[in-house]
Amino acid sequence: MKNNASHIELGRRYRFAASHRLHTAQLSEAENYRVFGKCNNPYGHGHNYVLEVSLSGKIDPATGMIANLADLDAFVERHVLAEFDHHSLNEDVAAFREKVPTTENLCIEIFRRLQNFPHAKLERVRIQETGNNSFEYAGNTEENHS
C-alpha cells in the first residue's frame, strides 16, 4: 500500500452553548463600550458554538483509525464540554476571570486543554461563534520551536 504519500488528519465537530460578556477591567466603561459594542452589554449574551478539533497521526492498520472516536469524545467532554456547555464563560471558566472570553482566546484555551490528548497529535482547533464568524488556532509554532 502506498499510503505514506499523504498526511492524514481526523476532524470532529462538537457543539456547546455558552454565555459571555466582552469586558476588561483595564479599560474605562466608555472605552469598553467603544471597543466591544453590544458585546459589552452588562448582563452578557450567548452563542451556539461549534468546536472543530483536528488530529493527525498514523492510521492503525488494525482499526483503520488515527484515534478512536469514543476516546476523543470522552476527552473533549471531560476537558471542555462539561465545563463550557450551558455555562457562563466569564463566571464558570477560571481562565476567563482575567482574560476577555473572545473566541480568539477561547481557541487558545481549548487548544491548551486538548493538546495532551494521548492518542494523536492535536493539529488545530477551529471555533465557529456564529455561522458568519470562525477562528482557528494551531498552537504557537514559534513557542513550540524554541
Added chain:
Amino acid sequence: MVLLTRKIEFSASHRYHNPNFSAEENRRVFGKCNNPHGHGHNYTLEVTVAGEPDPVTGMVLDLKELKEILEREVMQRMDHRHLNYEVPELAGQIPTCENIAQVIWNLLEPKITQARLHRVRLYESPDLFADCYRNGASGARN
C-alpha cells in the same frame, strides 16, 4: 496560488470489522459500527486543487475535467456500493473515513495534472471528517 474546491456526494455502506479480533474485541473497539449487516452514510467529498490561474482562461483548471475525473475515479467506484466488498482499493482495510480519504487521494493525485491536488476532505457526517494532504504538508501550516 489559488485554491479551488469541488464538492460531490455519494452514498455507500460499510462495516468495521477486523477478522483478527475476537467478536468481543470487535464490538468493544468499533461499537455499533461493527453491527453484522453494516450500515451506510451519505458521504460528502471536497477536493481542493492549487495552482495559478491561466492568464488566458482565468482558470486554475478546467472544472469540467475535474468533474469527469471525480465521476470516473470516485462516483463509479463508490457510489451506491458496499465499501468492504466492492472497492478493491479498500480490500484488507477497515473502511474508516481516514482510510477512504487516503484511497481517494491516491486515486486522484496521479489523475489531476493541470493543477496540484492540495486537499481531500471526506465527510462521513457533518460532524466527522478526514483531511488528506500531501505528505509533509498540513492544514495548519498551509
